[in-house]
Amino acid sequence: MAPGRRPTLKDVARLAEVSHQTVSRFVSGDPAIRQANRDRIQAAIDELGYRPNIVARSMRMRRKGLLSVVAPATTAPHTPAKMMSATTAEAHAFGYEVEVVHVAGGASARTNRALELADSGWVEGVLSLATFDERVGPGTRPGGVPIIEFAVYDDQLHGAGIMLDASPMIEIVGRLAELGHRDFFHVGGPVGHPASDERFAVYDRAVSARGLTSHGSARGPFDGSTGVEAIEALPIDSPVTAVVCANDELAAGVLLGASRRGWSVPGRLSVTGWDNRQVGKYMPPGLTTVIVDHETVGRTAMGTLIAALRGEPAPVADFRELNTVVWRGSVGPRP
Incomplete structure (x- = not known):
């Protein structure tokens, strides 16, 4: 061989x-x-x-009109439901069914599975939402089956590529500064988490660029406990009036911590989150957050595979407005 x-x-x-x-x-x-x-x-x-297993299955099923979406396997509490839903809906619009295949391991394991799927005759196309290794490149079509890489996640299903855009931090800091805030604090996810690191870095640069003061950053698990502990640790006479969080769960913890200390929001503190969790707009006084347009990313990813199947140019999407700040009652003037 x-x-x-x-x-x-x-x-x-x-x-x-x-x-x-x-x-x-x-x-x-x-x-x-x-x-x-x-x-x-x-x-x-x-x-x-x-690797015979998928081949055997395809021999039994002989399905047509089926596309596979390959994604990293993860034990993370949040899965990309909105993006997967949009990806599936786009396929359905063109008459295809979708099966999502979660693959443990890195790029090599995903590449093995994608090539196996393409060889099986079971699917008409394969889309991966994370990177392949060097065996797959533009135009890879084993047996005429297109294999497309549209990498928006890493091996742990954390955001990658365009999903790391943290530019809304500039708008958030700018708006808070316009409202008179000069003393900031950041609450973020774990150090080493790509999105958490990028959101902190852009926040820090935005604060420095405006001559404002950041009184530090509390980093920990992406859940409410990190936010609660961060606020409870601030001195009673802390000058901080604006708390910028890396996601809505952290911000929810900040709201609870402020409530326990008798600090009103937005009277004493202004608070912002990220991700637009549905519950945020119902948490008094309504959480300012960032909407991430997972749906456009999902549609574009599947549209790229469908274009390859149809011999058409890949869709061109403008991701410059992927993220949108939604201003709600948790932000107000400096006290």
Whole structure:
């Protein structure tokens, strides 16, 4: 077998010294195959690294009009439901069904699975929302099946690429400054989390650029406890009047911490979040936040795959307004 070529069913048959029909029956789960042949076939599969499972499934199902979306497997509490919904809706609009395949591991594991899916005859196209390795590039079409990379997540399903845009921090800091605020504090997610790091970096630059004062940053889990602890740790005579948070859960914790200390919002503190969680607009006095347009990203990603299937140019989307600040009652003038 040539170096770099993926093993085929016939390669397994040749190494195991059986017919390819026997290998086909093996991967289909035929119990009538003799044990000696089963052992040789399994040994050949292990030696070659052949992956028969999806092939066997495709042989049983023989589905058409099906597209696969490959995404990293994760144990994170938040999954990209809005983006997946938009991706699926775009496929449905063109008459396709979608199956989402969550793959543990990094780019190599995703590439293996994408190539396996393309080889199976089970799907008509494969879209990955995270990077592939060097085996997949523009125009990769094994067996005529397009494989498209539209990388908006990393291996942990954290935002990547265009999803890291933190430019709304500039607008948030600017508006707060216009309202008279001069003393800021930041509450963010874990250090090392890409989006959390980027939002803090842009916040910090925006504060410095306007000659304002940042009295530090509290970083921790992306949940309310980080926000509560951050506010409870501020001195009673803290000059901070504006708290800028990296997501809405953190901001909810800030609101609770302020309430426990008897600090009104926005009378004593102005507070902002990010992500536009639905509950935010119902938390008194209404949380100022950032809407992230996951739907446009999802539609564009699937549209790129569909364009490849139809031999058309990929859609061009303007992501400069991917994020929009929504001003609500949690922001007011400096006290």
